[in-house]
Amino acid sequence: MMNRGSSSEDFRRVLGRVAPPDFVGRAEELDRILAQAEPLNAGRGLLLLMEPSAGVSELLRQAYDRIFNERTDVIPIYFAFTRNETTAVSASIEFLNTFLQQYIAFRRDEPFVSHATLTLQDLLELAPPADHEWIEQLVESYTRLRFSNDDKALVRFCLGAPQRIPAGRGRPFIMLDGAQLAEYLNGVVLLGTEVLRVFGRGGFTFVLAGLRRQVLEAAHDAKCNFELLDLLRLKRLDENEARSLVEHVAQRQQVAISEAARDLLIQQFAGSPFFINIFLQAARERRVALDSYLDCERLYVDELFGGHLQRHFADLLEEISPRLDTRHLLIRLLWEAAAGEDQISSFEVWRKRLHLTAGELQEVLHRLHVQEFVNWDGTTVEAGAGPQAWKDYLKVRYRLDVLNESRALVVADALTDALKRAPHTMARHYKQIARASLRELVLRFNTQRVPAVLFDHAAFSRRYKGLEPDRVAAELETETDMFKLPQTVHLASCVAFNSDMRQISEDERCLVAHTFEDASYSDAQEVVWLVADIEAKLEVDTDVVRAWYERFESLASRLNFRRFQVWLIASEGFTEAANQYLARQKALGSSRQQLDLLAARVGETPRSPVQYGSAPNEFLMVVPMGEDNELIAASTAEQIAKRLTFRPEAINQIKTAVVEACINAFEHSFSPDQKIYQRFRVESDRLVVTISSRGIVPTNLNGANSRPDTTEAAEERRGWGLKLIRTLMDEVEFEKVDDGASLRMTKYLRDTSS
Amino acid sequence: MDKTSAFWVRSHCVGTTAVVYASDYLNKLTGEKIERECRRQLDCGCRALVIDFGDTKLVNSIGISILLGIIDVAEKCGAKIVFSEVNTQTVQLFDMLGLTRHVALAKDEREALLTLSDFETTPIVH
Numbered sequence: 001m002m003n004r005g006s007s008s009e010d011f012r013r014v015l016g017r018v019a020p021p022d023f024v025g026r027a028e029e030l031d032r033i034l035a036q037a038e039p040l041n042a043g044r045g046l047l048l049l050m051e052p053s054a055g056v057s058e059l060l061r062q063a064y065d066r067i068f069n070e071r072t073d074v075i076p077i078y079f080a081f082t083r084n085e086t087t088a089v090s091a092s093i094e095f096l097n098t099f100l101q102q103y104i105a106f107r108r109d110e111p112f113v114s115h116a117t118l119t120l121q122d123l124l125e126l127a128p129p130a131d132h133e134w135i136e137q138l139v140e141s142y143t144r145l146r147f148s149n150d151d152k153a154l155v156r157f158c159l160g161a162p163q164r165i166p167a168g169r170g171r172p173f174i175m176l177d178g179a180q181l182a183e184y185l186n187g188v189v190l191l192g193t194e195v196l197r198v199f200g201r202g203g204f205t206f207v208l209a210g211l212r213r214q215v216l217e218a219a220h221d222a223k224c225n226f227e228l229l230d231l232l233r234l235k236r237l238d239e240n241e242a243r244s245l246v247e248h249v250a251q252r253q254q255v256a257i258s259e260a261a262r263d264l265l266i267q268q269f270a271g272s273p274f275f276i277n278i279f280l281q282a283a284r285e286r287r288v289a290l291d292s293y294l295d296c297e298r299l300y301v302d303e304l305f306g307g308h309l310q311r312h313f314a315d316l317l318e319e320i321s322p323r324l325d326t327r328h329l330l331i332r333l334l335w336e337a338a339a340g341e342d343q344i345s346s347f348e349v350w351r352k353r354l355h356l357t358a359g360e361l362q363e364v365l366h367r368l369h370v371q372e373f374v375n376w377d378g379t380t381v382e383a384g385a386g387p388q389a390w391k392d393y394l395k396v397r398y399r400l401d402v403l404n405e406s407r408a409l410v411v412a413d414a415l416t417d418a419l420k421r422a423p424h425t426m427a428r429h430y431k432q433i434a435r436a437s438l439r440e441l442v443l444r445f446n447t448q449r450v451p452a453v454l455f456d457h458a459a460f461s462r463r464y465k466g467l468e469p470d471r472v473a474a475e476l477e478t479e480t481d482m483f484k485l486p487q488t489v490h491l492a493s494c495v496a497f498n499s500d501m502r503q504i505s506e507d508e509r510c511l512v513a514h515t516f517e518d519a520s521y522s523d524a525q526e527v528v529w530l531v532a533d534i535e536a537k538l539e540v541d542t543d544v545v546r547a548w549y550e551r552f553e554s555l556a557s558r559l560n561f562r563r564f565q566v567w568l569i570a571s572e573g574f575t576e577a578a579n580q581y582l583a584r585q586k587a588l589g590s591s592r593q594q595l596d597l598l599a600a601r602v603g604e605t606p607r608s609p610v611q612y613g614s615a616p617n618e619f620l621m622v623v624p625m626g627e628d629n630e631l632i633a634a635s636t637a638e639q640i641a642k643r644l645t646f647r648p649e650a651i652n653q654i655k656t657a658v659v660e661a662c663i664n665a666f667e668h669s670f671s672p673d674q675k676i677y678q679r680f681r682v683e684s685d686r687l688v689v690t691i692s693s694r695g696i697v698p699t700n701l702n703g704a705n706s707r708p709d710t711t712e713a714a715e716e717r718r719g720w721g722l723k724l725i726r727t728l729m730d731e732v733e734f735e736k737v738d739d740g741a742s743l744r745m746t747k748y749l750r751d752t753s754s
Numbered sequence: 755m756d757k758t759s760a761f762w763v764r765s766h767c768v769g770t771t772a773v774v775y776a777s778d779y780l781n782k783l784t785g786e787k788i789e790r791e792c793r794r795q796l797d798c799g800c801r802a803l804v805i806d807f808g809d810t811k812l813v814n815s816i817g818i819s820i821l822l823g824i825i826d827v828a829e830k831c832g833a834k835i836v837f838s839e840v841n842t843q844t845v846q847l848f849d850m851l852g853l854t855r856h857v858a859l860a861k862d863e864r865e866a867l868l869t870l871s872d873f874e875t876t877p878i879v880h
Binding site for chain 1: 791
């Protein structure tokens with residue numbers, strides 16, 4: 001095994017643009033690439049399949065530096081295809097030059113040689129005496145071929161140069177980056193195919209990174225030996241990795257960024273390291289601090305109109321459609337298809353609208369498909385795909401280039417749209433976090449036996465309502481009526497089956513699970529579970545339950561589900577009548593508490609906690625939500641209020657207000673960090689308590705004037721918290737911030753004699 | 755049967771009146787415990803309920819909403835309900851949220867039982 005350490009003080013950065021500790025989020029993938037260089041994998045290739053804009057270059061450069069520093073017999077070679085090369089021949093020559101340069105740098109153990117500007121003659125002079133002979137022969141052969149007019153032979157010679165390293169001088173480990181660019185080079189030689197032909201037929205140990213839709217296809221076309229190929233899919237960064245990436249890059253670029261802005265960037269760019277990097281680079285270049293959503297969206301719009309983002313998408317469009325007239329038509333077609341209701345159209349429709357021959361259109365569609373801007377199956381074209389930034393770019397170009405609208409208007413609209421979208425983006429994300437456990441839970445159904453009462457809210461309420469959680473868990477162990485879960489084999493959102501469902505429920509809250517009872521794969525055992533997580537603060541009534549049941553029944557009928565099982569979930573469960581309705585329909589019903597208990601039995605993967613960072617007259621405290629922790633906040637408020645000599649009655653009022661504010665934060669926010677932030681500020685005549693939380697701000701909070709009237713429907717009972725706070729405290733100020741809300745409550749000291 | 759375990763709400767019966775003791779903090783969980791106990795007592799034939807708040811120092815709005823549910827349940831069963839030994843701050847909250855319009859308040863358990871004595875008919879032991 002090679003030494004994987006990279007933290008030693010003498011570690012030298014060669015090609016890496018960031019120091020190893022600052023390279024975050026791809027540790028697993030880095031290890032996998034390094035493993036590819038080990039003797040065990042000699043002669044094998046690794047295809048690194050990435051989503052567009054996933055960002056892979058720095059990963060390969062980090063791998064290069066690690067191998068370079070390890071000083072084993074593995075010689076790292078990193079080559080990136082760039083847009084600067086226009087022909088396969090020039091790209092191959094560049095490869096040869098890079099190979100020799102990096103080989104000599106490694107052999108001399110002199111990193112600077114890797115990135116110096118050197119000619120072949122320079123390299124020959126720098127070659128160590130032991131290597132001089134074979135390198136000289138290589139250069140002579142190259143010079144002969146260079147002027148032979150046999151481009152294919154020259155390309156193969158250049159790409160195959162690493163095979164000429166004499167035995168005993170080390171094993172080359174080739175890392176090729178940006179394979180997709182090889183396809184766009186002019187000339188008679190298809191470089192992408194040649195690359196795979198040379199490397200993919202055995203003999204080389206290599207990594208080839210490229211767009212996932214393209215690399216596999218190219219490997220098939222080049223008739224690669226798949227027995228000698230491994231695949232590694234570059235997944236989207238997870239939440240914590242993306243957060244860490246933004247923080248590291250922001251620090252490196254010396255860009256101040258708030259937590260709210262950080263999280264918005266992650267969502268807006270779907271965790272793409274490429275977009276995050278260029279955006280923060282733009283922030284540094286423009287000297288912009290990213291303190292708020294407004295800061296972020298201003299910069300984003302600037303970028304869309306004339307920054308890195310604009311250049312990135314403009315370059316891609318030019319590659320996809322080099323002719324300007326076609327490009328304009330393409331922008332129009334892409335945007336109109338994406339914005340319209342019917343995003344799917346035929347090849348013929350596209351051909352007519354773009355005025356292209358079938359062959360030309362195939363080329364354009366292939367490139368759009370590879371970049372995942374459309375889904376093209378050879379017959380139909382589905383538009384509307386691609387990252388949000390791409391859609392925004394298309395819209396901007398459409399309005400400017402096709403509609404000829406004024407730039408000022410388009411800029412203003414782009415900015416206001418982005419600002420309006422930001423809170424929705426975050427709200428959707430927070431809800432997804434909260435609901436993720438349901439999806440994970442159903443996916444883990446695998447014939448486990450669980451207490452049947454966990455699917456029967458009526459029975460659960462009768463037996464367990466009001467019991468301590470520990471007691472409930474203990475008593476569930478004694479349940480004898482067990483329910484055998486089916487095995488889930490496929491799970492998708494209802495929306496994936498019927499787009500109309502989007503109007504009723506969010507993706508993650510309404511699921512269709514194809515299952516088999518007893519994991520027995522027969523028609524008789526096949527059951528489709530239709531699951532909905534209903535948003536409600538109180539017990540859900542019969543009308544809502546009936547509506548959901550009928551909706552599912554209709555979906556099952558339309559999709560020919562022979563057997564289906566409806567399972568409804570509501571935070572507080574269901575009313576008695578609703579439970580009876582569920583029982584009549586043989587539908588299952590669970591509260592959030594039952595769901596949690598079920599998850600504990602089925603073996604829920606604990607969600608990795610989200611990591612967040614904390615005046616002489618101020619007390620700051622952060623408490624986790626739940627577990628009666630509002631009492632800790634109340635007790636703190638009491639101690640502080642006593643110092644100010646508040647009367648006992650006032651102290652009790654402050655405590656109650658603090659409790660209500662904490663409950664409010666807990667109940668409403670879908671908080672990402674599940675924490676309540678408290679600030680107690682002591683002034684000579686008053687105590688100011690600020691309770692904050694991150695997450696979604698309930699729409700009714702600002703003006704909240706819920707009337708405490710016991711004759712009103714039960715639904716209104718749970719809106720009393722803010723009313724109580726307003727009555728108990730002297731001043732109450734609600735402040736909505738980008739990513740959450742603060743409630744500032746002030747209580748004045750009164751003259752004790754009054 | 756009295757339940758004194760930590761998992762149960764303390765209660766006892768005086769004739770057909772059940773006395774249920776609220777804990778020091780009335781929130782969702784403790785409110786549901788009281789609700790559960792009250793329902794149990796009513797199912798066992800109690801005709802009146804006393805909820806004693808002698809130990810209760812703090813209540814929250816969710817706890818209060820559950821108390822309203824208990825009042826509804828008692829009304830549906832034709833049972834009387836009295837809250838006893840409620841501290842001044844809690845009375846204020848009950849007032850604010852309209853509970854006191856639906857329930858009688860008594861200084862202590864004894865006064866509550868006296869208030870209900872007219873209502874009591876046949877003693878039931880359970």
